[in-house]
Amino acid sequence: MRILRLTQEGIRALLTHKLRAFFMMAGTLIGVAALTAIMTISIGTARKLKQQASKWPHDVIKVNAGGGKGYTMPQEAITTLLPADAEAIQDQIDNLVLVTSVAEKRGLSIKGNSRQTGTNVFSIQPNWHEVMNWYIDQGESVTDEDIATMARVCVLGATIREELFGEQDPIGEMVQIGNVHLRIKGILKPRGVGTSGRASDDRILVPLSTALRRLFNQEHLSYIRMTVRDPDKIEDTGEIRIERTAEEVRQLLHERHHITPPQEDDFSIVHSSIVIKDIRSISKTTTVLLIVLAGLSLIVGGIVLMNIMLVSVNERTKEIGLRRALGATRGDIFIQFLDESLAVTVVGIVIGGILGWIVSILLEKYRDLSIGNSWGLFALIVLFALLIGIFSGVQPARRAAKLQPVETLR
Amino acid sequence: MIELVDIDKTYGIGDITTQVLKGVSFCVDKGEYVAVMGASGTGKTTLMNLVGLLDKPTAGRYRLEDNDVVTLEDEALSHLRNRKIGFVFQQFHLLDRANALRNVMLPLIYADRYPEDAEDRAKKALEAVGLADRMHYNPNKLSGGQQQRVAIARALINDPAIILADEPTGNLDSKSGIEILAIFKRLHKQGRTIIVITHDNNVAEHADRIIVLKDGQIAEDKPIMQPRDAETELKELNNKEGQS
Numbered sequence: 001m002r003i004l005r006l007t008q009e010g011i012r013a014l015l016t017h018k019l020r021a022f023f024m025m026a027g028t029l030i031g032v033a034a035l036t037a038i039m040t041i042s043i044g045t046a047r048k049l050k051q052q053a054s055k056w057p058h059d060v061i062k063v064n065a066g067g068g069k070g071y072t073m074p075q076e077a078i079t080t081l082l083p084a085d086a087e088a089i090q091d092q093i094d095n096l097v098l099v100t101s102v103a104e105k106r107g108l109s110i111k112g113n114s115r116q117t118g119t120n121v122f123s124i125q126p127n128w129h130e131v132m133n134w135y136i137d138q139g140e141s142v143t144d145e146d147i148a149t150m151a152r153v154c155v156l157g158a159t160i161r162e163e164l165f166g167e168q169d170p171i172g173e174m175v176q177i178g179n180v181h182l183r184i185k186g187i188l189k190p191r192g193v194g195t196s197g198r199a200s201d202d203r204i205l206v207p208l209s210t211a212l213r214r215l216f217n218q219e220h221l222s223y224i225r226m227t228v229r230d231p232d233k234i235e236d237t238g239e240i241r242i243e244r245t246a247e248e249v250r251q252l253l254h255e256r257h258h259i260t261p262p263q264e265d266d267f268s269i270v271h272s273s274i275v276i277k278d279i280r281s282i283s284k285t286t287t288v289l290l291i292v293l294a295g296l297s298l299i300v301g302g303i304v305l306m307n308i309m310l311v312s313v314n315e316r317t318k319e320i321g322l323r324r325a326l327g328a329t330r331g332d333i334f335i336q337f338l339d340e341s342l343a344v345t346v347v348g349i350v351i352g353g354i355l356g357w358i359v360s361i362l363l364e365k366y367r368d369l370s371i372g373n374s375w376g377l378f379a380l381i382v383l384f385a386l387l388i389g390i391f392s393g394v395q396p397a398r399r400a401a402k403l404q405p406v407e408t409l410r
Numbered sequence: 411m412i413e414l415v416d417i418d419k420t421y422g423i424g425d426i427t428t429q430v431l432k433g434v435s436f437c438v439d440k441g442e443y444v445a446v447m448g449a450s451g452t453g454k455t456t457l458m459n460l461v462g463l464l465d466k467p468t469a470g471r472y473r474l475e476d477n478d479v480v481t482l483e484d485e486a487l488s489h490l491r492n493r494k495i496g497f498v499f500q501q502f503h504l505l506d507r508a509n510a511l512r513n514v515m516l517p518l519i520y521a522d523r524y525p526e527d528a529e530d531r532a533k534k535a536l537e538a539v540g541l542a543d544r545m546h547y548n549p550n551k552l553s554g555g556q557q558q559r560v561a562i563a564r565a566l567i568n569d570p571a572i573i574l575a576d577e578p579t580g581n582l583d584s585k586s587g588i589e590i591l592a593i594f595k596r597l598h599k600q601g602r603t604i605i606v607i608t609h610d611n612n613v614a615e616h617a618d619r620i621i622v623l624k625d626g627q628i629a630e631d632k633p634i635m636q637p638r639d640a641e642t643e644l645k646e647l648n649n650k651e652g653q654s
Contacts, residue, residue, distance in 0.1 A: 005519045016507035322503045325464060326564075327492020327520035329485045405464045409499065 006332055010339035017312075021344055024308045027301015028348030028385055029355070034297055035290070035381045036356025041363065042286035043372030057133065058272040059097075059231040061246050063089075063224045063253070067265045074104065074222040080257055080266045083208070086224045088256060093248050095241060099226040100124065100131045103211055103218070110204065112164040112175035119160045120203045121177065123211025131225050139171045139186030146207040150214060154182040158190035159201040175204070180214050182206065231272075246271055290377075301348075302388035309341055309396035313403075320400050321408025334401040341393025342386075349385050353378070411440045411571065411603055412461065417470035419456050419626075430456045431467070432626040438572075438605065443598040443637075445614035446607045448623035455576065457623065458607045462495055462574050463487045475571060492520050496565025498575035502557045504549040504564075510536060511545045514563045521568060535563035539593055555586025562593055573597065573604045579613055585647060591616050591640035616640050 014021040063085075066075025086101040106120040122128075126142055129135050136155065146153055154175065161170055170184050191200045212218055226249075231242035239247075246269050253267055254260070313320070320333055328336075360371045419431040430453045438444055448454045459465040460472065463479060472479050474494060479487065497503075504513045514532040518524055525531060536545050539559040549557050558578060565573055575594070579587035595616060598604055606617060614620050615638045622630035 002524070005524060009519060012508070318503065319505060322505075323516070323520070324488065325462070325491060325497050325503075326517040327488055327568075329488040329520075331485070332488075332520055406459050409464070409503065 002332075003335060006336045007339045007343070010336045011343050013336075014340055014343060020308060020312065024305045024341070024344040025348040025351075027304045028298065028345050028389060029301075029352040031297035031301045032349050032352030032381060032385050033355040033359065034293065036353050036378065037359045037363070038290055038293060039377050039381065040357070040360035040371040040373055041369055042290060043374055043377070044364070044370035046286065047372050048370045053272075053275045053278075056272050056275045057227075059227050059229075059242070060131070061226050061228060061242065061249065061269060061271045063226075063249060064268045064270065065220065065222055065266070067268055076105070076222070078266055079218070079220040081221045081224065082219060083212075083221060085253060085256055086221065088252060089224065089226065089249055092252055093245060095229045095245055097227045097229050098127050098131045099224060100128045101208060101221045101224050102128070103208065103216060103220070104222045105216060108177055110160065110164070110175055110177050113168070113170075113173065115164050117160065117163045119157075121206055121211065121215065122203055123206045123208045123216070125208050128205070131227055134191060135189055136186045137189040139184070141186050142205065142207045147209050150209045151207055152180060152182050152210060152214070153185045153207065155186040155188055155205040156184055157188050157201040157203040157205075160204055161187050177204075177215055180210075182210075240273070242271055243273060298385055298388045302392040305341060305344065305389065306392035306395055309337070309393060310399065312340075313337065313396050313400045316400075317403055317408040320403050321405040324403070324405035325409060330401040333403075334397045337397035337400040338390070338393045341389055341396070345386060345389025345393075348389075349382055352385075353382070411438055411442075411475060413437045413471075413473040414461070415471040417457075417460065417467045417472065419453070419460065419465075420468045430626050431460075434470075434623075434626070434628055436621060436628060436631060438603060440571075440603055441598075441601050442619060443594070443604045443617045444606070444619045444621060445617035446605060446621045446623065447609065447611075447614050449609060452623040453626045454607050454609070454623055458574060458576050458605075461572075461605065462497060463491050488520070489522070492517055493522075493568060494571040496562075496568070496570035496573045498558070498561050498565050498573065498578045500577035500580040502549070502554070502561045502581070504557055504560055506549055509546045509548050510541060510552070510560045510563075513549070513560055514567055516564060517568050531567060532563070535566050536560070538566070539563045553586065554582050555589055558582060558586070558590050559593065562590070566597075571603060573602055575604070575606045577608055577610075578606065579608075579610070587613070588640055588644050588647060592644045595640045 063081065064074040065078040065081040083101050086099055090096065090099040103123045104120060107118050108121050110117060110119050124142055125147065126144055129141060137158075139155075141155055142153065145151070156164075156170060156175075164170070164175065165173065170187065173184050174181050175184060176182070188201070188203075188205065206215060228242050228245050231240075231245075233241040235241055235244050237244065250265075250269055254265075257266055259265060323333060323336075324330075363369045364371045414437070415435050417431055417434040418429065420427050420429045422428055434453075434457065446454060446457060456465070460467055463474070466480060470480070474490065477490060479490065482490070505516065508516075511529070511532050514535055515528055518528045518531075533542075533545060536542060539562050541556060541559055541563065544552060544556060544560075549560070552560065558581075562573075562578075573594070578590050578594075582590065591613065594604055594606070598618075604617075606613060608614055615634065617634060618637045619633050620630070621628060
């Protein structure tokens with residue numbers, strides 16, 4: 001094969017100028033290595049976020065106190081979200097199965113069994129378990145009667161129970177938050193790490209009325225959580241039901257809180273499609289970043305390659321003239337010089353790819369980053385690097401092919 | 411074998427032109443050993459470039475064997491150079507970073523079909539010029555005479571119709587020069603067609619025909635009745651060295 005022999009000539013020329021070949025390769029190598037590492041890390045991160053998002057139950061709408069966009073947390077300073085709002089939602093919005101109100105305070109001090117620790121207090125209604133799909137392990141939970149009488153009772157999360165009581169049976173024992181003594185009625189099933197990434201078993205559940213009046217001394221809620229019947233159903237208006245419902249809740253609260261857009265909301269609504277949208281936008285940002293970095297690092301590498309090749313062509317005019325005299329056509333010279341750029345690019349891609357993987361694996365091991373892989377994206381990186389290599393090689397190769405033997409052999 | 415008719419060559423564009431060759435015509439038959447002579451600036455090199463298909467005449471006809479080469483495109487000319495012409499340059503023009511064997515094989519890379527016995531052929535060509543023991547040396551390890559012999563081996567590898575040599579001894583000492591001329595003489599005896607371009611009488615007298623160029627025209631075209639014999643001269647030279 002003629003083309004194989006020409007490639008061989010090109011590679012021989014590279015091997016006799018190893019340092020030059022290395023500099024030609026450097027840009028591609030570093031660019032591909034960086035891109036490969038960025039790709040694995042951004043895919044890993046996106047996957048991690050997606051896993052978190054998938055924990056968000058897809059029939060749930062949550063109304064947080066405090067404004068903001070996307071995947072927000074309740075804000076403690078906002079006092080406008082009230083139990084009456086929850087009642088209005090329950091009465092006026094269709095297609096809701098359950099509505100539950102929660103007031104929470106994080107990092108409160110709790111005493112019990114002569115020990116002391118800090119925990120998060122969630123004040124709940126009996127239907128909280130159903131809405132959260134999170135039930136009692138031992139004993140019993142908060143009842144309607146407890147709510148009505150503002151009973152001094154509580155349910156412990158697995159972590160806090162372990163911290164205060166160890167192996168002992170805590171049912172019927174007392175704990176103290178501030179000046180309020182609470183009798184332990186039950187223990188929650190352990191759940192591990194929640195959607196927000198926080199340890200969810202570090203909590204104590206208290207009847208809503210007890211918490212508002214006796215513990216927190218406040219009227220307002222942290223959030224209202226509700227489940228929607230057939231959340232994916234397409235309404236007659238063409239909207240998805242959960243999105244339609246969320247919009248209705250928003251309008252109701254606008255009315256109740258006397259908010260007229262563009263005035264800012266004093267609450268924020270979260271549901272699964274918002275969470276997924278958020279994560280998509282995060283992935284999109286990383287993808288854009290990837291492409292920009294791809295452009296820069298590889299284009300710079302390509303420019304370096306092109307310049308070294310141009311210098312090389314100028315240095316080798318005699319050699320080119322000789323080859324032409326001995327029978328090389330313009331095409332032969334073109335292919336041979338393009339092959340030099342291509343060979344360098346291909347080797348740079350291979351080494352860069354391997355290097356990128358090594359870096360990713362090291363980062364995963366020592367920096368607690370998740371990594372992932374997409375052969376499609378990797379192929380895109382390779383393709384892009386190749387295109388840059390070809391593009392950078394064409395100009396010098398054309399210049400080499402244009403040289404006239406008569407002029408170069410003097 | 412080759413036939414040039416009324417060849418003109420003009421350099422330059424517009425008003426500032428120089429006509430280097432004016433109506434040059436001659437034929438060379440198969441097996442001839444021709445020296446093209448002339449002082450510098452008489453168009454020797456231009457003629458060599460034309461005969462070697464490295465350049466095209468401004469006017470005139472040139473037949474190389476059955477090919478009317480003036481009408482041919484660049485690619486066809488490249489193929490013809492590869493098959494029909496073996497160049498020997500004053501500056502040798504070897505690839506520095508390749509050994510003698512690879513230098514000799516270089517034209518085969520551009521041949522239509524790469525011969526399977528390429529390496530054997532290159533070895534034989536190097537043996538023919540007396541460099542059997544230098545095959546794996548790079549040019550910088552070889553003397554000028556040896557480098558020129560590598561170049562001749564390279565010129566022979568594709569079994570060309572013409573050996574075209576431009577001042578082949580110009581960069582060599584006299585003994586190496588005689589060695590090169592002895593090789594030419596031997597090739598001539600084997601029936602090769604050789605055209606040597608030179609300004610040096612001592613080189614030209616080894617040919618059996620001399621064409622003298624003057625101001626871009628052929629001033630003289632004459633046979634040499636008793637050409638010098640480089641092979642004999644080389645033997646005498648070696649004997650003399652042996653005695654002293």
